[in-house]
Amino acid sequence: MDIAADPSHPRYASLLRRHLIETAAAEGLLAGSAMIAHGRGEAYDYLLGESTSASAARATAEAWSRLRAAAHPVISVNGNTVALAGRDLLHVAAALGCPIEVNIFYRTEARMAALIGRLEAWKEEDGLDVDVLGARDDGRILGLEGPRSRCDARGIAAADVVFVPLEDGDRCEALVAMGKQVLVVDLNPLSRTARTATVTMVDDVGRVALAMRNLAASEGSRGPSDTWNNDAVLQEALDEIVAHLTSKFRNV
Numbered sequence: 001m002d003i004a005a006d007p008s009h010p011r012y013a014s015l016l017r018r019h020l021i022e023t024a025a026a027e028g029l030l031a032g033s034a035m036i037a038h039g040r041g042e043a044y045d046y047l048l049g050e051s052t053s054a055s056a057a058r059a060t061a062e063a064w065s066r067l068r069a070a071a072h073p074v075i076s077v078n079g080n081t082v083a084l085a086g087r088d089l090l091h092v093a094a095a096l097g098c099p100i101e102v103n104i105f106y107r108t109e110a111r112m113a114a115l116i117g118r119l120e121a122w123k124e125e126d127g128l129d130v131d132v133l134g135a136r137d138d139g140r141i142l143g144l145e146g147p148r149s150r151c152d153a154r155g156i157a158a159a160d161v162v163f164v165p166l167e168d169g170d171r172c173e174a175l176v177a178m179g180k181q182v183l184v185v186d187l188n189p190l191s192r193t194a195r196t197a198t199v200t201m202v203d204d205v206g207r208v209a210l211a212m213r214n215l216a217a218s219e220g221s222r223g224p225s226d227t228w229n230n231d232a233v234l235q236e237a238l239d240e241i242v243a244h245l246t247s248k249f250r251n252v
């Protein structure tokens with residue numbers, strides 16, 4: 001963390017994110033594979049120039065509009081999302097008046113309790129009125145077997161719009177098959193999750209959460225687009241990667 005403490009370091013933001021992941025791992029919030037998943041995200045973020053592109057900003061505004069227009073929105077978070085974006089997402093949930101549900105791939109009671117406890121502590125400190133769900137697993141995601149199919153009947157199961165940053169491809173497909181709108185954040189525009197979701201924000205989850213918190217604070221939102229084309233957004237992300245790499249290469 002010594003290098004990250006120096007804001008002039010070119011990788012300052014990236015190192016800060018690593019520090020958040022390291023701290024969360026030490027607190028028992030993350031599964032063993034969490035750092036691998038984060039590393040894959042970092043690699044794509046590097047290719048994207050580690051900043052929010054115009055198409056990603058548009059996707060975040062679209063996701064916010066859909067959450068605002070939803071009858072039963074829910075924000076579903078895993079360990080990495082809590083570590084990198086949990087506090088801002090609590091503020092987004094408070095602005096929407098919707099629950100936030102901890103839903104993890106490798107479910108253990110200890111990790112669930114640690115993640116729920118972390119969100120409850122931030123909620124208390126910031127004086128927010130948000131239902132933190134996940135302790136109950138009385139709902140089912142149809143088409144999946146075992147622990148991955150479990151969710152809260154009052155949260156994901158009842159939702160028409162699910163904002164689930166860092167979702168796994170299988171679950172994203174299953175939620176879409178249940179007729180839900182699925183809004184995801186994934187730095188990899190080629191992942192199954194990115195290609196299956198209703199709206200994909202190809203951006204870092206921390207940057208998206210902060211941007212959405214700012215959208216919530218600024219009030220006003222246009223309605224959801226009738227002509228949203230998620231494939232076009234993914235193509236733009238790929239084009240942005242090529243443009244960024246080309247400009248880097250020219251500067252060498």
Ligand code: ATP
Pocket residue numbers: 037038039040041042044080084166167168169170185186187188191192193194203204205206
């Ligand atoms: P899929 O099942 O959708 O094909 P995958 O198996 O390739 O996904 P996982 O290993 O489940 O992916 O999860 C890692 C995913 O999360 C990667 O696509 C990675 O780009 C993305 N990711 C990791 N960290 C971040 C982050 N901070 N912000 C946004 N996306 C991230």
